[in-house]
Structures are given as structure tokens and as C-alpha cells.
Amino acid sequence: MNILLLGSGGRESAFAWKISQSPLLSQLFIAPGNAGTGAYGKNVNIKPTDFAAVKDFVLKNSVNLVLVGPEEPLVKGIHDYFLADSALKDIPVIGPQESGAMLEGSKNFSKAFMRRHFIPTAASASFTLNSLSEGLSYLETHKFPVVLKADGLAAGKGVLICQTLEEAQTELIAMLQDAKFGEASNMVVIEEFLTGIELSVFVLTDGHSYKILPEAKDYKRIGEGDTGLNTGGMGSISPVPFADAAFMKKVEDQIVKPTISGLKLDQIPYKGFIFIGLMNTDGEPYVIEYNVRMGDPETESVMPRIESDFVELLLGVANENLHEKELVVSPKTAATVMLVASGYPGEYMKGKAITGLDNIRDSQVFQAGTVLEDGLVKTAGGRVLAITSLQDTMFDAVQQAVTDAGRVYYDGRYFRTDIGFDLL
Missing domain, CATH: 3.30.1490.20 (ATP-grasp fold, A domain)
Structure with a gap:
């Protein structure tokens, strides 16, 4: 089957890497992609919010399924656009319709939703x-x-x-x-203001049944020891040690189940990912926010731990038989270290040549803010590369990811060396 993946970041790189391993895949297209995604499929120069261009491409290239990476096309109604078009309506879109995307598109809407369905939140x-x-x-x-x-x-x-x-x-x-x-x-x-430890829980749903994907913890602050300005994420760890079976049962019973049933009660159709940002406050989970897509850089830690065929799971969402699909998760730990550009999260440098990507030993490189120019991979965003290592222990995973991050160079390169230290 032919799949179109919308987006260009590290999350989409991890998706593309995982999708490319499926025997069900004929051809993968990534719009617009980055300098790294071309290794897993074909990059297409289309903006994810240019719905007319997406339609044209989907029909000309016999695309059988569309996976939406970022939130903006979902909040702007790409799924509704497909359903309203007679030529597109039978092509499944993984990502909620506009009504469901309001969970991320409006904080007021999501707070009202949580109150209505008795979901613990601030x-x-x-x-x-x-x-x-x-x-x-x-x-x-x-x-x-x-x-x-x-x-x-x-x-x-x-x-x-x-x-x-x-x-x-x-x-x-x-x-x-x-x-x-x-x-x-x-x-x-x-x-x-809630105090505690943050955690990201990811749910994949077909609107009826659901799978809870591997959880992760991300690190937002730019500086070592969680200091300095907030960023889009400087790294992540999966699994999270404090998210044991007892805690995750509370999450499922108090948050996941009421969220899925609440969407049904409110007659909000939902096919796709629900990212639940949680706070663990004295062993009790509270929802900080919903997102309607996977997180970044958490996806770069979650995808390597999923051993099942990811395309099978996406088809389960599309065909509303997700309950029949098997989700197999590795017991190993994935650690992701994000390499960023000088100046980030403020004004940052672009166009710097990246070297050393071939030196990575025992980690996976997920490119994010990169572009291919004159045969060279160059920086093009604030968050440039995600380096993920999957190892038997968290210590080994963090050590390997940090070591491999040090093998890559570009002018102004910066990364944190303490991702996961608070959990060790």
C-alpha cells in the first residue's frame, strides 16, 4: 500500500523509519520531510496545510492512507476536508476530525471536556x-x-x-x-499550579477501542539540571520507572477510559493519537493537557520500543478493528538526546553543515530541522537531530545516546548530557 506522511520533524522521521519496516508498505511519501526522511521514502515538497495540493498528490499517486504528524493540519480540518470530498472520502486519515482536534486547539474546550467527564485535572x-x-x-x-x-x-x-x-x-x-x-x-x-513529575502517555484509538502505547518522559528546559528557557523538548526517556503497573492502571481507569467514552458521549468521532500530558502528584495522575498527535521528542523514544508492525496498527484505526491488532512492546529502554542550534529556543543559526552522521555506532538518528543543500546535510531548524539509543538499561541507553550525540558536529551544536538523570 502507498502511505502519505505529513510533517517534517523528528517525530515524522521516527514514523517514517518505523513505517518503512512494514511488509505491507509499497511506497512511502513524506510531505515535506527533511534531509533524513528521504532514506525511508520519497520527500514531496507540499505544505501539510495546503489541502488542495495534498488532494492532488494523493489522487495522482494512488495513496491508500494518510498519517498526519503535526497538529496544525488537524486543527484546520484536513480529516473533514477528506470526508467532504467524494474523491477522497474513502481514503483513511489517521488523526482526528476538527471537532476532536479541539482537544488541542482550545485549552478552554479541553478543560470543559475534562470537567464534564470527571477526568482529574487542575x-x-x-x-x-x-x-x-x-x-x-x-x-x-x-x-x-x-x-x-x-x-x-x-x-x-x-x-x-x-x-x-x-x-x-x-x-x-x-x-x-x-x-x-x-x-x-x-x-x-x-x-x-500542580507539583509533581510530568509524564507523557500516548493512546491510539479507532474511536471505539484503544491501545496504550509506551509512555515517555520528555525534558523541556534548555539547560542541564532542567534550568533555563522552555523548549520544544531536549530529549526523552521510555519507559518511565515510576509509571509502574499500579500507576498506569490509575491512568487507564481514571483518564484513558473516560476520555474515550467522553468522546463517544459527546459524539466526537476520533481516529488517531491522543497524547495525554500528565502530572504524577503524590502517586495520583492529573491531566495537564491533551494533544491530538504524538509528541516530539517522545515519538523518537516510543517508536523504537514498538516491535509490532506499525502499519498494521494504523490499519486497525482506519478499519475500526484496532482491538484485533497486537501491540508488542520491547522491555528495553530508549533514550533520546536532541541536538539543537546555537541560540535556540530564541533566534538560532541556520545553514550549518552537519558532519559525523556516519560515525553513529549504536543509536538511531532521527533528523528534524535539516535540509539537503548541494549534497550536504545542513541545519534548518532550532531542533536539528534526535539521537536515540535502545539498550537493556536506562544508564546504558543514556550513555550511548550522549556518546553518539558527541560524534556529530556542526557549528553551534548543543545538547544536554543529563537526559534521564533524575530517573536514574
Whole structure:
């Protein structure tokens, strides 16, 4: 079968690597892909949000299934676009329709969904410019720190943790009145600050049944010891030691099952991934946020641990018989180290030649922000490469991934050497 994968990051590299191993695959296309994805299929110069160009390509190349990597095409309704088109409606899209994508597209929507279905989450209230004065008064009654979240998609930048009342009120005004995050902060969710350890849980569902994929923990801060600015993710570990059978049973019973049944009760069709960002607070799981796609860099740690045919699982979603498919997970640990560009997560350098990729010994390289120019792989994004090692122990996996990360070079290269240290 022919598969079209939409996206260009490390997540899509990991997907492409995994899909390319399936005996069911005839041809894999990646739109637009990066300098590394061409090793697993054919890169196609199409923007994932250019639905007309996607349609044209799908029909001309007899594509049998579309896997959507990033959230933006889903929130903008690519699945609905396919269903509404007589030529496309029978081609399955892995990723929710617009109504389901609202779980990520609107923080206010997802909080209301959780309250409605009794899913444990932080207490919150939402405000717009019209209710700014109420929001400022509400903050006066709140304990600190407090979390301010832009309601819409803000490219991972719309969440602020404020330590004082003055800071929180200043930021609320900046978000609602001064459009600090553009349209994304037309509404702001003010949320209680939860303490604990974060965890990412991934669910694949056909709308009826589900599979819980390997969990992972990612590392957001740019600096060693979890210091400095937040990023899109500097690395990840899977499995997570504290997510034992007892904890994961709580996650399944209190969060996964009510989420799937809640979508059904609300008549929201959902075929695809649900990324549940959790906080483990004294052994109890609370939902921080939903995403409607796989995480990045967590996918780079999760995919190497899945031993089953990934295309079979995707077909289970498409054909609504996921319950008949087998999910086999390796007991080994995967550690992912992200190499980033100088200046990231602020303004970063681009166009630097990457050398040493052939020196990697016992890890998998998932390219992210890269481009092929004049036969050279060059940096093109803030997060450049993900190096993943799968080993018997976490210590060995982290050590190998860090060692192999050191074998790659480009001007301004930076990576953290302490991914997973808090779990060791």
C-alpha cells in the first residue's frame, strides 16, 4: 500500500523509519520531510496545510492512507476536508476530525471536556478581553504560583508560570489586551499550579477501542539540571520507572477510559493519537493537557520500543478493528538526546553543515530541522537531530545516546548530557 506522511520533524522521521519496516508498505511519501526522511521514502515538497495540493498528490499517486504528524493540519480540518470530498472520502486519515482536534486547539474546550467527564485535572477558569477585569480580580484570590495558558495553538509558547500576583496580572493584560501570543491568547485559561513529575502517555484509538502505547518522559528546559528557557523538548526517556503497573492502571481507569467514552458521549468521532500530558502528584495522575498527535521528542523514544508492525496498527484505526491488532512492546529502554542550534529556543543559526552522521555506532538518528543543500546535510531548524539509543538499561541507553550525540558536529551544536538523570 502507498502511505502519505505529513510533517517534517523528528517525530515524522521516527514514523517514517518505523513505517518503512512494514511488509505491507509499497511506497512511502513524506510531505515535506527533511534531509533524513528521504532514506525511508520519497520527500514531496507540499505544505501539510495546503489541502488542495495534498488532494492532488494523493489522487495522482494512488495513496491508500494518510498519517498526519503535526497538529496544525488537524486543527484546520484536513480529516473533514477528506470526508467532504467524494474523491477522497474513502481514503483513511489517521488523526482526528476538527471537532476532536479541539482537544488541542482550545485549552478552554479541553478543560470543559475534562470537567464534564470527571477526568482529574487542575482547577481553572477562562477569561477574554471582555472579562479582563474579572480575570484580574480572580488572580487576587488565587494561590501562587499560577499557570496562564493561551487558549489556542501558540507553537508550544503559550504557557506561562507566574510566581507573583503582579507578574500574573501583567502577563494576563499582555495576553488579552496586547495579544502577546496573537489570536491564540484571545482567551486565557488561568489554572492552578500542580507539583509533581510530568509524564507523557500516548493512546491510539479507532474511536471505539484503544491501545496504550509506551509512555515517555520528555525534558523541556534548555539547560542541564532542567534550568533555563522552555523548549520544544531536549530529549526523552521510555519507559518511565515510576509509571509502574499500579500507576498506569490509575491512568487507564481514571483518564484513558473516560476520555474515550467522553468522546463517544459527546459524539466526537476520533481516529488517531491522543497524547495525554500528565502530572504524577503524590502517586495520583492529573491531566495537564491533551494533544491530538504524538509528541516530539517522545515519538523518537516510543517508536523504537514498538516491535509490532506499525502499519498494521494504523490499519486497525482506519478499519475500526484496532482491538484485533497486537501491540508488542520491547522491555528495553530508549533514550533520546536532541541536538539543537546555537541560540535556540530564541533566534538560532541556520545553514550549518552537519558532519559525523556516519560515525553513529549504536543509536538511531532521527533528523528534524535539516535540509539537503548541494549534497550536504545542513541545519534548518532550532531542533536539528534526535539521537536515540535502545539498550537493556536506562544508564546504558543514556550513555550511548550522549556518546553518539558527541560524534556529530556542526557549528553551534548543543545538547544536554543529563537526559534521564533524575530517573536514574
